[in-house]
Amino acid sequence: MPLPRLGTRSVRLRTAPAVFVVLAVALSGTMLAVSLGGQRHGRTAGAPSGRIVVDVSGSRCGRGWTRPEPGVRTFDLHNSSDGAAEVYLEDPGSQVVYGEVEGIGPGTTRQLTVRLGKGTYAFKCVPDDADAVTGPSVRITGGQRGPGAAPVSEHDLIPPSLAYQKWVGGGLDDVVRLTVKLKDAIDRGDLAAARSAWLPAHLQYERLGAAYDAFGDADAAVNGTDAGLQGGMHDKDFAGFHRIEYGLWHGEPADGLRAPAAALVKAVTGLRDSWSQTRMDPAQLGLRAHEILENTVQFELTGRTDYGSGSNLATARANLDGTREVLSRLRPLLTTRYAGLPELQKELDQAQHTLDGFHRGGSWTSLDRLTRTEREDVNAVLGDLVERLASVATLCDPRRTV
Template sequence: MVAWRRTGRRGRWLAGAAVVAVLAAAGVIIGVTASHRVVTLDEKHCGGGWAGPVAGHQSLTLRDAAPNPVQVYLIDPSRDLVYAEARDLTPGSRRAIDTTLGAGRYALRCVFTDGTVLTSPAHTLTGKVPGAVTGVKPMPDLDLGDPVTAYRTYVRDGLPGLLRDATRLAADVTSGDLTAAKRDWLPAHLDYERLGAAYNSFEDFDAEINGLADGLPEGVADPSWTGFHRIEYGLWHGQPAATLKPLTDGLVADIDGLIQDFASEDIDPGDLPLRTHEILENSLEFQVSGHADYGSGTTLATTYANTQGTQAVLGTLTSLITARNPALRAAIDAGLKTVQADLLACRDAGGSWTAATALPLPQRQRLDADLDGLLERLDVVPNLLYERTAA
């Protein structure tokens, strides 16, 4: 969990699973290339369907001609399923989107920023086609209330262990036993990494506890750099206990402050599904690459802890995922098991971790490929559990 940030890898598409971003917003003009039909949506009618299309590939050009942003859903109104969507389309914007629709009845539903919700008449598509997208059950944002509560409990229960192990690390440094400090640094650091999805609720504490030297004016010599990685740098670069003691004492104080503050912090419900993918996406960028290694050679241990953090998040979302894609959780679990086995194989006979940059090429390629495959499965979750209250 190192200076986590949203990256460009998060997909908008839910290919083969549920929802594909397809339709547009209020005032949208939709051109269907195959049948040369145009559907106009406005704040009074939300369109009337498109006349005469058959099931199959749909090439759509979208232009928002309305004055307000809007969410537009392609739905089966009788079964309350969403087949496609365009989120937050703004006036004057354009999108060109392709999708494949099977036989069935479809309607458009427009959800405007002023709270107005309009639904078009239903229209029937006929014919058979392979590869058609499947509908997904909408999810009101309130459905994420219980998962957020469960995840807050997971984090709350993990924080005392983090404080205990950080205190042990600080005691090692205070006594001048830096060999013991090296031994005790990793368990404390992994305690933090397993907290996974909560980093956005930690506010400034995350940077203080687990920030990297990236972007600091003086890099690793910057006096503002604190936390686990600064201590790691000092321990594995021969810095004396007198230099490290203020850092380990500060780490304990920051963790204690985090514990005191956490009860008043919120976890955004919409962030929880996103973190199922982002935790390991960032781990691939910073840990598997070795970028976050400041001397201990343990970034693959961190990656393993990040898989555990991902499992904790997924555990709170299982019922919501299964209700919308029954096979997805099993596929993700299989991918996690494979990646965890790859990571555990990156240790020597004594249990010490191999540095990421020291992995033999075939082993590194296998880990990269398996992690990429897992990320593709996890990438479905944020869109699957996107909040569609009015769809």
């Protein structure tokens, strides 16, 4: 997926799922094994001690694993075909996956390290343009195997995606209502009331974080920044919540804010009215659960989206709410696949407690008012949460089984 131009839409990133596959390794014992190594070109004639050379071509999938033994083993997966392929190490009966490598190019080798234990294993080779092929089964009689997970299909993700999309529709109703309230305050010249109305409207939009990709170009008109715009904050294309935020907290008169406020109401109303005809990609729902807070760490905790209101921590709290909404729809799939789900819930609660501590007397502490210890605490709790959510993205990444 290409990165958006930051000047024409909100500063949310779209990161390939493979990134999260790598991150998941940090969560020891909570996720299946994945490849960390890059491509190595050329046929592997042999492997260093302790490593096993396995062919992943369609005609010889899984060949080369002749001495299955328990313990931590590293496989050199060599693609001798003329096309790219994914490879899973699975239980051929249950299809529970214990290791995976994506995008092994033709003529290249990738490594996969897995903890093997009692059970049956087989490599499944999934070429880009052909049917999946399952190699010969091998049986190991002793030892403790590493964690695995049953694959999730796009069909599995349709019900939670539809449920989430319905929730977003209700959230957009609230965004319109609150944005109209903001516009009304600006229209009557009551800028104090407008500043009070701005934050609730903006936070309600931020809670819908997993839907932004489906919002398309409308997101730029609603939540765009000045990044990449030639005129910066004074550019004619700077629009939406942050454009109004800049004016409200930098002494701009109401006359200059009426047109941006009207444009914002028009944008959110159009988004709401067209939402029933929009279709979110079910395959992206798990990825979005991770991305919401990944972007929070990158943009809110660094202050890159502060245009004067000092509300980054409030936005982070709204993003946390948005993450919970996605996870609540994915919970039925995660309960039987993700052993770390209870710990994830604890970290969500800890992050909420930490952020709520900066909401005092009806106002939010700005980033520049945090002590060094407070800043470190916020960065640590949200950073840890982002790493744990990487497993959700990996587990909910649909895998081909045929």
